[in-house]
Amino acid sequence: xxxxxxxxxxxxxxxxxxxxxxxxxxxxxxxxxxxxxxxxxxxxxxxxxxxxxxxxxxxxxxxxxxxxxxxxxxxxxxxxxxxxxxxxxxxxxxxxxxxxxxxxxxxxxxxxxxxxxxxxxxxxxxxxxxxxxxxxxxxxxxxxxxxxxxxxxxxxxxxxxxxxxxxxxxxxxxxxxxxxxxxxxxxxxxxxxxxxxxxxx
Amino acid sequence: xxxxxxxxxxxxxxxxxxxxxxxxxxxxxxxxxxxxxxxxxxxxxxxxxxxxxxxxxxxxxxxxxxxxxxxxxxxxxxxxxxxxxxxxxxxxxxxxxxxxxxxxxxxxxxxxxxxxxxxxxxxxxxxxxxxxxxxxx
Numbered sequence: 001x002x003x004x005x006x007x008x009x010x011x012x013x014x015x016x017x018x019x020x021x022x023x024x025x026x027x028x029x030x031x032x033x034x035x036x037x038x039x040x041x042x043x044x045x046x047x048x049x050x051x052x053x054x055x056x057x058x059x060x061x062x063x064x065x066x067x068x069x070x071x072x073x074x075x076x077x078x079x080x081x082x083x084x085x086x087x088x089x090x091x092x093x094x095x096x097x098x099x100x101x102x103x104x105x106x107x108x109x110x111x112x113x114x115x116x117x118x119x120x121x122x123x124x125x126x127x128x129x130x131x132x133x134x135x136x137x138x139x140x141x142x143x144x145x146x147x148x149x150x151x152x153x154x155x156x157x158x159x160x161x162x163x164x165x166x167x168x169x170x171x172x173x174x175x176x177x178x179x180x181x182x183x184x185x186x187x188x189x190x191x192x193x194x195x196x197x198x199x200x201x
Numbered sequence: 202x203x204x205x206x207x208x209x210x211x212x213x214x215x216x217x218x219x220x221x222x223x224x225x226x227x228x229x230x231x232x233x234x235x236x237x238x239x240x241x242x243x244x245x246x247x248x249x250x251x252x253x254x255x256x257x258x259x260x261x262x263x264x265x266x267x268x269x270x271x272x273x274x275x276x277x278x279x280x281x282x283x284x285x286x287x288x289x290x291x292x293x294x295x296x297x298x299x300x301x302x303x304x305x306x307x308x309x310x311x312x313x314x315x316x317x318x319x320x321x322x323x324x325x326x327x328x329x330x331x332x333x334x335x336x337x338x
Contacts, residue, residue: 053315090336091329095318103213140338149333154325158317159277160305163215167318169325173333199311201318 047080052200056083058096060198063187073192076109079168081184088139088177095201096153096168096184104191106155106166112185113153119144137178149174153184167201207249207268210298211281217301218247220279222272226254226293231262244270254292265289270299280305 049057058081067074079099085092099106113131117138127136127144133151136144154169170182190196207224209217222244227236239255257263268286272278281301286293308314 053319088338090333091326093322093326093329095322098314098318104215105218156321157219157279158321160280161308161317162303162305163211163217163219163279163281164213165308165314167321169322171325171329173329175333177336177338199314201315201322 047078049080049082050200052095052097054083054094054201056081056094056096056201058082058184058198058200060099060196062196066192067189074107074189075192075194075196076187076189077196079184079186079188079198081168081170081182083170083184084179084181085137085170085172086179088179090175090177091173092170093172094170094182096170097198097200099166099168099188100195100197100199101164101166101190102195103164104194105163106188106190108153108155108186108188110187111153114183114185115151116181116183117144117179118142131182131184135180137172137174137180139177139179145178147172147174147178153186203250203252205248205296206251206254207244207270207293208296208298209244209247209249209270210300211303212300214298214300216247217279217281220244220247220272220281220301221275222270222283224249224271225269227267227269228255228257228292229264229267230258231264233261236265236267253295257292263290263292266292268293268297268299270301272301 047059047061049059051057061078063076063078065076067076081096083094115129115131115135115137117127117136119125119127119138121142122144129135131151131153133149134146135151137147138144151172154171156167156169157163158165158167170184209220209222211217224242224244225238226240227238229236242249266288270284272281272283280303282304284299284301286297286299308317
């Protein structure tokens with residue numbers, strides 16, 4: 001959804017109906033329209049995930065929530081990535097993409113990332129666990145088991161690039177081969193008003 | 202209570218948390234030939250913490266104080282230059298940002314960024330495979 005220059009916002013009004021508002025000459029097509037669901041989830045417009053070089057789908061969207069931490073104001077954003085760690089191997093790294101900010105550090109304040117594995121040869125169905133060591137993964141046997149190695153999202157700087165360039169990776173490793181699907185869903189905050197640019201890897 | 206005495210930042214004010222650097226604080230008194238080192242150590246997570254900068258010798262006149270940030274020249278270190286900050290007639294203010302100049306290469310194209318991320322990815326997977334060797338399926 002395109003973001004108009006106006007700050008005016010409506011909630012729950014059909015965007016196809018133009019309304020005349022007191023002290024405003026704008027019609028709805030020039031406003032940002034939120035659905036109730038979008039407002040409650042904090043999503044600012046639609047999330048579009050692009051396709052990257054490792055077939056990962058990833059994107060960053062701005063959230064409606066702002067933060068004031070001890071007098072310092074921050075905007076919030078959401079990073080999403082959907083990918084599969086396949087074929088099975090002991091070590092997987094997926095470059096998600098880079099988050100470049102105009103100035104300041106980025107702080108990840110929330111991580112709702114999920115790992116899905118198949119358990120057709122075990123108790124049946126699929127397993128879903130938070131991304132971490134201990135998350136259930138599978139292999140050719142199609143029996144899910146907990147990963148005992150490492151599983152995390154890596155925020156890293158590139159040695160020759162400025163600190164404002166944050167490369168994001170999915171990192172997972174275990175003593176035995178494994179595979180799984182990964183759904184990255186993380187919120188981060190940046191200095192209020194600074195630019196945020198995402199480049200898919 | 203410990204406070205941030207020195208905030209090691211770039212010129213945009215971003216804290217250089219992963220920087221590998223040392224610091225020293227020196228006081229130069231009127232009539233003395235060389236400055237006196239009053240505080241020295243490693244920069245940890247982009248900051249130098251402490252209760253306060255040492256009080257200058259009350260029996261002498263402080264000509265200036267200096268903060269010297271010495272960035273270690275290593276291939277994996279962040280590309281920022283060492284810097285000296287001088288404060289005439291006073292001790293440094295608490296929490297002073299260092300504004301280290303950038304010495305690296307600003308990525309200009311998406312391809313350049315993608316290539317850098319891909320190289321890093323390959324390096325990371327090689328490191329992981331040292332600990333978790335590949336196995337036949």
